[in-house]
Structure formats: structure tokens, C-alpha cells
Amino acid sequence: MREPLSKTYAPREFEERIYSSWCEGGYFAPSGDRRAPAYTIVIPPPNITGQLHMGHALDNTLQDILIRYKRMQGYDTLWVPGTDHASIATEAKIVEAMRKEGLTKEAVGREEFLRRAWAWKDKYAGRIVEQLKKMGASCDWSRERFTLDEGCSRAVREVFVRLYDKGLIYRGERIINWCPKCLTSLSDAEVEYQDQAGHFWHIRYPLTDGSGSIELATTRPETLLGDTAVAVNPGDERYRHLVGKTLRLPLVGREIPVIADEYVEADFGTGAVKITPAHDPNDFEVGQRHGLPIENVMTPDAKITDDYPAYAGMDRYAARKAIVADLEAGGYLARVENYTHSVGTCYRCGTTVEPRVSLQWFVKMAPLAAPAIEAVRGGEVRFVPERFEKNYLRWMENIRDWCISRQLWWGHRIPAFYCDECGKTVITKDDAALCPACGKPMRQDPDTLDTWFSSALWPFSTLGWPDDTDDLRRYYPTSSLVTGYDIITFWVSRMIFSGLAYTGKAPFDTVVIHGLVRDAQGRKMSKSLGNGIDPLEIIDKYGADALRFALASGNSPGNDMRFSDEKIEAARNFANKLWNAARFALLYLPEDDDTPPALPDAARLAPEDKWLLAHYRRTVAAVRDNLDRYEIGIALSEIYDFVWDIFCDWYVELSKSRLADAGSDGAAVARATLTWVLTGILKLLHPYMPFITEEIYQSLPHDAPSIMIARYPAPQDVEDFGTEATDFDRVIRAIGAVRARRAEMNVPPSRRANVYLKTAYPASFAGAEPFFVKLAGAASLSIVDAYDAKDAVSIITDAATLYIPLSDMVDPAKERARLEGELKKVREGIARTEAKLSNEGFVSKAPAAVVEAERERLAKMKATEAGLVASIETIAQA
RNA sequence: GGAGGCAUAGCUCAGUCGGUAGAGCACUCGCUUCACAUGCGAGGGGUCACAGGUUCGAGUCCUGUUGUCUCCACCA
Numbered sequence: 004m005r006e007p008l009s010k011t012y013a014p015r016e017f018e019e020r021i022y023s024s025w026c027e028g029g030y031f032a033p034s035g036d037r038r039a040p041a042y043t044i045v046i047p048p049p050n051i052t053g054q055l056h057m058g059h060a061l062d063n064t065l066q067d068i069l070i071r072y073k074r075m076q077g078y079d080t081l082w083v084p085g086t087d088h089a090s091i092a093t094e095a096k097i098v099e100a101m102r103k104e105g106l107t108k109e110a111v112g113r114e115e116f117l118r119r120a121w122a123w124k125d126k127y128a129g130r131i132v133e134q135l136k137k138m139g140a141s142c143d144w145s146r147e148r149f150t151l152d153e154g155c156s157r158a159v160r161e162v163f164v165r166l167y168d169k170g171l172i173y174r175g176e177r178i179i180n181w182c183p184k185c186l187t188s189l190s191d192a193e194v195e196y197q198d199q200a201g202h203f204w205h206i207r208y209p210l211t212d213g214s215g216s217i218e219l220a221t222t223r224p225e226t227l228l229g230d231t232a233v234a235v236n237p238g239d240e241r242y243r244h245l246v247g248k249t250l251r252l253p254l255v256g257r258e259i260p261v262i263a264d265e266y267v268e269a270d271f272g273t274g275a276v277k278i279t280p281a282h283d284p285n286d287f288e289v290g291q292r293h294g295l296p297i298e299n300v301m302t303p304d305a306k307i308t309d310d311y312p313a314y315a316g317m318d319r320y321a322a323r324k325a326i327v328a329d330l331e332a333g334g335y336l337a338r339v340e341n342y343t344h345s346v347g348t349c350y351r352c353g354t355t356v357e358p359r360v361s362l363q364w365f366v367k368m369a370p371l372a373a374p375a376i377e378a379v380r381g382g383e384v385r386f387v388p389e390r391f392e393k394n395y396l397r398w399m400e401n402i403r404d405w406c407i408s409r410q411l412w413w414g415h416r417i418p419a420f421y422c423d424e425c426g427k428t429v430i431t432k433d434d435a436a437l438c439p440a441c442g443k444p445m446r447q448d449p450d451t452l453d454t455w456f457s458s459a460l461w462p463f464s465t466l467g468w469p470d471d472t473d474d475l476r477r478y479y480p481t482s483s484l485v486t487g488y489d490i491i492t493f494w495v496s497r498m499i500f501s502g503l504a505y506t507g508k509a510p511f512d513t514v515v516i517h518g519l520v521r522d523a524q525g526r527k528m529s530k531s532l533g534n535g536i537d538p539l540e541i542i543d544k545y546g547a548d549a550l551r552f553a554l555a556s557g558n559s560p561g562n563d564m565r566f567s568d569e570k571i572e573a574a575r576n577f578a579n580k581l582w583n584a585a586r587f588a589l590l591y592l593p594e595d596d597d598t599p600p601a602l603p604d605a606a607r608l609a610p611e612d613k614w615l616l617a618h619y620r621r622t623v624a625a626v627r628d629n630l631d632r633y634e635i636g637i638a639l640s641e642i643y644d645f646v647w648d649i650f651c652d653w654y655v656e657l658s659k660s661r662l663a664d665a666g667s668d669g670a671a672v673a674r675a676t677l678t679w680v681l682t683g684i685l686k687l688l689h690p691y692m693p694f695i696t697e698e699i700y701q702s703l704p705h706d707a708p709s710i711m712i713a714r715y716p717a718p719q720d721v722e723d724f725g726t727e728a729t730d731f732d733r734v735i736r737a738i739g740a741v742r743a744r745r746a747e748m749n750v751p752p753s754r755r756a757n758v759y760l761k762t763a764y765p766a767s768f769a770g771a772e773p774f775f776v777k778l779a780g781a782a783s784l785s786i787v788d789a790y791d792a793k794d795a796v797s798i799i800t801d802a803a804t805l806y807i808p809l810s811d812m813v814d815p816a817k818e819r820a821r822l823e824g825e826l827k828k829v830r831e832g833i834a835r836t837e838a839k840l841s842n843e844g845f846v847s848k849a850p851a852a853v854v855e856a857e858r859e860r861l862a863k864m865k866a867t868e869a870g871l872v873a874s875i876e877t878i879a880q881a
Numbered sequence: 882g883g884a885g886g887c888a889u890a891g892c893u894c895a896g897u898c899g900g901u902a903g904a905g906c907a908c909u910c911g912c913u914u915c916a917c918a919u920g921c922g923a924g925g926g927g928u929c930a931c932a933g934g935u936u937c938g939a940g941u942c943c944u945g946u947u948g949u950c951u952c953c954a955c956c957a
Contacts, residue, residue, distance in 0.1 A: 012917090203957090220957070222957070223957085268956065268957090276957045283955085285957075391885095393885070394884085394885080394953085398953075401953080492952090523893085561886085563886095564894085565893065567906090569907090572906090573906070575919065577919090583916040584917080636894095640904070651916085652921080656914095743923060746922065751912090752912060752914075778922095832901080839937085843937080844936090845900095845938070846937085847937080848938090853900055856900080
């Protein structure tokens with residue numbers, strides 16, 4: 004059944020309709036064909052914090068291109084969609100929303116808070132799904148998942164219990180990164196370091212024996228309250244005699260020891276370091292080594308505790324100011340330097356992290372990291388581009404234990420149960436109601452897990468793990484994972500070690516990395532800059548296909564890209580071009596013709612048909628080759644060039660004369676070739692621009708119910724015509740040369756010229772007259788053995804010399820000068836090539852094919868030279 | 882402090898196996914050519930950041946320099 008194609012390209016009129024037709028057709032689900040190999044992608048689940056941005060648009064466009072390409076190749080494809088609960092980010096949003104209502108988490112309580120969170124999830128997950136559909140994403144929606152749904156939660160508990168039983172999960176009092184705004188711990192990966200201008204305060208700590216003082220330097224004087232020692236390097240002569248003595252902590256009066264530890268570098272600062280085990284990770288370790296007390300001086304929201312009445316309730320920065328003032332007043336402050344140093348901040352809210360000692364759950368990483376390193380080293384998992392392997396390996400090799408507990412409510416609650424009666428701890432997949440030891444009711448750990456703990460299981464939890472499901476057996480391990488380089492550490496690395504640890508297999512074979520989408524000025528898109536571009540607005544204005552085209556074109560793996568109005572307009576223009584090419588083809592197709600296009604026998608094809616088909620064959624091969632290597636941008640530019648330059652600018656024009664002769668065999672052949680190649684173009688392009696290609700496909704006679712499930716073109720679909728096909732290039736070049744000359748000589752298009760053509764390849768030009776008439780402003784074309792060029796303009800190409808009577812053109816003197824200029828250029832080329840060929844090193848060492856190509860080039864240039872010389876001679880005689 | 886990316890036309894970027902540098906946009910000239918002015922035809926525009934090296938031959942491979950961006954790292 005053919006549908007009419009509207010006159011203008013208006014994507015809004017058909018994109019939604021087409022998406023619904025795909026849903027109704029059930030094309031998004033895997034084919035289930037067991038003879039075909041499976042190809043699986045799991046979506047990097049977008050956070051339910053808000054709506055999709057350009058980065059998501061890029062990520063999902065690339066995934067959809069791959070999955071559609073594989074689907075059309077006959078793979079049993081599955082793209083699993085879903086969303087991430089994003090515990091810390093979502094919780095922050097909900098807390099913020101409640102704050103506007105004058106509410107707090109604590110005020111509403113855990114149950115009500117979670118009710119609100121689920122309502123939030125329903126709203127935003129739904130919105131995200133709608134956006135993905137608008138973009139054309141061919142996900143299997145029947146398999147949509149959520150990191151906090153029942154199945155994923157079961158997987159999380161399973162993993163937690165297994166790791167605990169193996170001794171790979173432990174609970175301990177450690178110093179961790181703490182966000183005083185989000186009021187939770189953070190993993191090392193969740194801290195971003197930024198250089199900040201600050202000060203270096205030099206402070207004197209007096210010795211308790213009154214024999215003087217030690218001067219030390221700090222960037223954080225407020226932590227002085229928690230100092231429990233001062234450390235020096237054991238080899239530092241300046242301080243050796245002081246080790247073992249004690250100091251009087253300024254403002255506090257506490258007596259603290261001077262200790263020696265290798266951690267201290269003698270030549271940095273004053274060579275003496277104040278040790279605050281509760282508020283600095285290094286100091287914590289020093290403290291552990293020396294058995295120092297841990298003196299916590301701050302509340303969770305980074306205010307000084309009531310233990311220090313002079314500063315109690317002040318936040319850390321106010322306290323810093325007050326303490327510096329007091330130090331100065333007390334004569335302890337030696338001097339202040341300006342100092343820029345690196346400060347850790349929360350990756351979600353940007354607040355400066357406060358290291359804090361607290362009781363948290365950790366994953367012991369070393370045993371898990373080892374196989375994950377091996378999987379990448381050994382090639383079981385491959386990164387595209389390869390360089391990101393290094394990134395991954397470096398991180399994995401230096402990994403430290405992973406702090407997985409969060410003081411948040413929105414997330415997977417830690418399956419640890421405590422008996423307050425007898426102190427027993429139970430880790431269980433099932434909720435433990437009563438203590439197995441004393442029978443008393445148990446209390447579940449109030450904390451939740453790091454959101455990345457559940458994302459790490461995504462490639463298999465979404466397929467049914469821990470159960471041995473059909474999906475898991477069929478579609479796991481998955482094939483390609485497409486994601487940005489910014490979450491390799493957060494997510495990719497954790498999926499790899501998780502997959503290996505729990506399923507025994509790496510979760511995917513290829514990690515396809517893309518860059519960031521930046522604005523037209525190259526800046527990162529961000530809320531604070533307000534330079535974000537909403538994909539939905541672009542779709543509304545230009546269509547989803549144009550958006551997808553703009554994101555895919557020029558995209559090279561791992562590199563950032565810029566998004567600009569120019570780019571999206573170019574994309575829309577291309578869509579419009581394709582649309583109109585289709586309208587042209589339809590002009591010649593009888594409305595009742597429902598026969599799917601087939602290529603006529605080679606014997607019936609005209610030279611220009613073979614020429615087109617040869618280019619098509621080459622293009623198909625190049626597109627497939629590049630797609631197979633994830634060179635999505637290069638593959639697209641191959642299609643673009645073929646569609647615009649070869650198909651539209653040349654072939655459509657070349658076909659017009661035959662098509663006009665309605666009823667002739669030539670018209671039938673041209674029509675069939677045109678339609679067949681157009682259909683091939685639509686299929687080639689479908690993964691990139693699914694809507695427009697389907698809309699046009701449905702307007703043409705077609706065999707598959709949807710282009711989505713049509714077979715992807717292969718080079719062998721068309722015969723290799725060999726040199727026969729390139730013979731037509733001679734005509735193309737001759738036409739181009741005539742056009743160029745006319746433009747150069749400012750000949751008005753209305754001025755038609757009789758063209759005489761002398762050639763060593765008369766067969767190539769046999770039926771060429773209509774093309775010269777149509778495309779080169781010719782009145783006629785005569786093939787001649789000789790032509791008296793005295794009063795003619797000559798146009799020389801390597802295959803022919805064309806003459807146009809001067810009366811049909813203009814100015815002989817100008818013409819002669821031009822010919823001489825051209826002769827000079829050709830002679831330069833000849834000299835260069837001859838030099839190359841007379842270079843023995845080149846002839847003997849370069850590959851034979853390269854040498855041969857040079858010889859051919861030389862022969863062509865010599866032919867051109869001879870033609871030019873002859874023309875200059877004749878014009879000189881005139 | 883380590884590691885990596887990038888540097889090519891006015892702008893944004895491609896450039897696969899080392900073989901006379903490409904696209905889009907912008908610019909100039911000419912086009913109411915019956916698919917498309919979201920278009921057609923023709924042009925101008927490049928010391929491929931710099932300096933060495935390898936090679937018959939380098940935008941491409943190697944070394945160094947400069948600029949720029951990013952990642953990692955506990956320097957108080």
C-alpha cells in the first residue's frame with residue numbers, strides 16, 4: 004500500500020504518526036530469530052532528576068543508529084530502556100521542592116518522603132520515555148526498567164549478601180568524604196577537585212615546657228580545634244630534638260604530642276604539620292599509625308560543635324575567621340601567605356566536601372578490580388576509541404575501597420539488620436523481623452546504597468538476574484555500551500567488575516565512547532550558564548531527523564562536538580533535499596504501480612545508470628565498513644555526498660531527458676534505476692533519519708511493511724560494472740569543463756552553443772548530446788575527427804577536446820591568455836610527476852600500483868598538454 | 882606532580898593503509914532551468930602550530946617546543 008507524499012517536508016506532520024505505526028507493528032521487540040546472532044544494548048539509564056538534555060540526545064541517537072543498523076542486518080536486536088533513581092540527585096531535588104513548601108525531610112518522615120519520591124519518579128520517568136520516543140528511539144518498551152524496581156532491588160540485595168558472605172563488604176569507622184549540604188557520605192569518585200584561591204596561615208604552637216614553639220602552616224585553621232598532634236619528618240634535623248615533647252594547642256589549651264611520620268615532607272611549608280585525624284584523610288592515617296585520638300569538631304552540616312563554646316554553632320568559614328582573629332590576638336599567628344590549593348567539592352551540589360570520620364559500609368575493591376583489569380587488558384572488553392582504556396586501567400589499578408552507604412532515604416536500603424538487645428547483625432535478602440539469637444525485633448540500617456551500586460548491575464539486572472532467565476541466556480553479555488567519557492569511572496568500570504564477579508562474564512564486548520555536546524562557543528552546556536539547548540525545542544522546530552543528523556554528522560568517537568544553529572539548519576536542508584528528490588522520483592511513478600522496484604538487466608542499463616550504480620556500490624561498502632568500526636560520522640558523510648552530489652546533482656539531471664520520453668524503454672529503465680537507488684538510499688539512511696526515510700519509503704512501492712525491518716543494503720546487491728562504469732566519468736568531466744568555461748567567460752545561460760567534440764573514446768560520448776544540451780548550455784553536440792580551432796574556444800580534458808565557435812562565446816585574446824595559464828599549470832604538474840618517476844628510489848621502493856597511478860596521471864596530463872598546445876597554435880593563427 | 886586529547890580554509894570540523902589537502906557554513910560571480918531559492922552552476926581562500934628526525938615520499942609515523950582543553954593524584 005502506498006501513501007501519498009506531501010509537497011513540503013514538514014516533519015511535525017508525520018513523525019508522531021510513524022512512531023505509533025512502529026509500536027503497532029511491534030518492530031521494537033527482538034525478532035526472536037534463534038538462527039540470527041543477538042545484538043543487545045542497554046541504555047545508560049537517564050536520571051529521573053529532570054528532562055533529557057543534548058548529551059542524552061547524542062547518546063541515544065548513537066545507540067539507535069547502531070541498533071537499527073543491526074536490526075536491518077537481521078540480528079536479533081534488543082535495546083533495553085530504563086531510568087535511574089539517582090538517589091543523591093533526586094533526593095536533593097525533592098528536598099528542595101519540599102523546602103519551597105516549608106517542609107523538611109525530617110518533618111514529613113521517611114514514609115511520606117518516599118511517597119513523594121515515587122510520585123516524582125512516575126512523573127519524570129514518564130516524561131523521559133516520551134522524549135526518547137520523540138527522538139525515534141527504537142527501544143523495547145515492554146522491557147523498560149527502573150533501578151529501584153522490584154527486579155533491580157532483588158539483584159542489589161543478592162549482590163550485597165554475596166559480597167558480604169565473601170567478606171568483600173564490611174562496615175567500619177573510616178574517614179570519608181562528607182557533603183555538609185546533602186548530609187551524606189560520598190565515594191571518592193563523587194568528589195570533584197577544584198583549584199581555589201586561599202591562604203596559608205603560619206601558626207606557632209608553644210611547647211608545654213616553655214622552651215619555645217613550633218611554627219606550622221595550614222590552609223584550614225578552623226580544624227585546629229581537632230588537632231591531636233603535630234607531626235614532623237623523622238629525618239628532619241630541625242625538629243628531631245622536639246619529637247616526643249608536647250605542645251599546648253592554641254585557643255584550646257589541650258596538650259598534644261610532637262610525633263615523627265614519613266608522611267610529612269621536610270621541605271614543604273615549615274616541615275611541621277598539624278594532625279587533625281577527624282577532618283583530613285591523611286591525618287586520619289597518621290592518627291591510625293600513632294594511635295592518636297580522633298577529635299570531631301564539626302556537626303554534620305559543618306558547624307562547630309558545642310564542645311567548643313567560643314565557636315559553637317559557627318559554620319566552618321565563620322569559625323575560620325574567628326579563629327584566625329583569635330590567633331592573631333593571642334600572638335600565635337606568624338604570617339599569612341596567599342595560596343591556591345585543590346579543594347574537594349560534591350559532584351552534585353558543588354559544596355566543599357568536609358572529610359569526616361563515621362561508620363560506613365565499604366566494598367573491598369582489590370579482589371574485584373583484578374579480573375576487571377584483566378578483561379580489558381586481555382581484550383575481552385574493548386574501548387572505542389582505544390585511548391580510553393588507559394583512563395580505565397589507571398583508575399582501576401589505583402582503586403581504593405568503595406564507600407557505598409549513603410545517609411539518604413531515596414535508594415536501596417542496606418539489607419543489614421541490627422539487634423539492639425544482643426548486638427547481633429544480620430545481612431539478609433529477606434527482611435529480618437526477629438533476631439535469630441535472642442528473638443527480639445531487629446532494626447534495619449537506615450542508610451541506603453550509593454546509586455552507582457545498582458547501576459553497576461544494570462546490564463544483567465535488567466535481563467532478569469539473579470534468575471537464569473531466557474533473556475539473560477539469550478541477550479547477555481550485551482554487545483555495545485554507548486556512553487560519554489565522563490562516566491567511565493562511575494559506571495563503566497563498576498559494570499565491568501560487577502559483571503565479571505556475579506555473572507562470570509564481562510557485561511559487554513565494546514564500550515563506545517562519545518564526547519560532550521557543547522554550545523556554539525564550545526562551552527559546556529549547563530544550567531548556571533543558561534546555554535543549554537532543549538532537544539524538544541529543536542525537534543519541534545526542525546524535526547527529530549534533523550536533530551539526529553546534526554548530532555551524528557561530524558561525530559567522531561571520544562571527541563566533544565559543538566551544536567549550533569548552522570549545523571541543525573544544514574541537517575534540515577539535507578532532509579528537505581532528500582524529500583524533494585523523492586518527489587521527483589514520484590512524478591514519474593504511476594500512482595497504481597505497486598511493484599517493488601527492481602534493477603533492470605545490465606543489458607538495458609544506460610552508461611549513466613551503471614555510473615550511478617557503481618558509485619552506489621562503493622558508497623554502500625564504505626558506509627557499512629565505517630559503521631562496523633563505529634565511525635558513525637564518516638559513514639554519514641559518505642551517504643550525504645552520494646545523495647547530494649551523485650544522486651541529486653548528477654543522476655537526477657542526467658535522467659530527465661530519458662524520463663521525459665514517456666513510454667520509452669529508456670524512461671522505464673531510468674525510472675526503475677532511480678527508484679531502486681532511492682530506496683537503497685532510504686535504507687542506508689534509515690538508522691540516522693528513521694522518520695523521513697519511513698515516510699518516503701511508504702510513498703514508494705515497497706516490499707517490507709516497514710523500512711525498519713527491511714534488509715540493509717549490501718554492495719553485492721548491485722553488479723560490479725568495472726571500468727564500464729567509470730567510462731561515464733569522461734562525460735561528467737567534459738560537461739564540468741564546459742560549464743566552468745562558460746561561467747568564467749560570463750556567457751549568459753540563454754546563449755546556447757554548438758559544441759564539437761574530438762575524443763579518443765567516441766563510445767563514451769555516444770549518447771551524450773542530451774546531457775550537453777541539458778547541463779552544459781549546448782545547442783548541439785557533434786563528435787568530430789578533427790576541428791579547425793582557429794575561431795573557436797577549446798576546452799581540454801584528459802579524454803576529449805571540445806570546441807565551441809567563438810561567435811558562440813567571446814574574446815579571443817582573453818581565451819589565449821587563459822589557455823596559456825592552463826598550459827603552465829599542466830606543465831608544472833608534468834614536471835612534478837616526471838621528477839617523481841625519474842627518482843629511482845620512488846620507482847623501485849614505492850608499491851607498483853602507486854607507480855602505475857603516477858604513470859597514468861602523467862599520460863593524462865601529457866594528453867591535456869598536447870591539446871592545449873594545439874589550441875594555442877590555432878588561436879594564434881587566427 | 883603524572884597521563885591523555887586537540888592545534889588543518891574566515892568559522893566549525895573531517896582526513897581510514899604515509900602517495901599532489903576535503904566538507905558544511907561564510908564570502909565572490911551568475912541563475913524565476915518544469916524535485917528542491919531549505920535550491921542550481923562556477924569560483925576565491927591553506928607555510929596542515931613550531932623545530933628536528935625516519936622515509937623515495939610526512940597533515941598522517943618518531944622526538945622535542947609552544948598554546949589549549951580534559952582526566953587522575955593525599956602535598957599540610
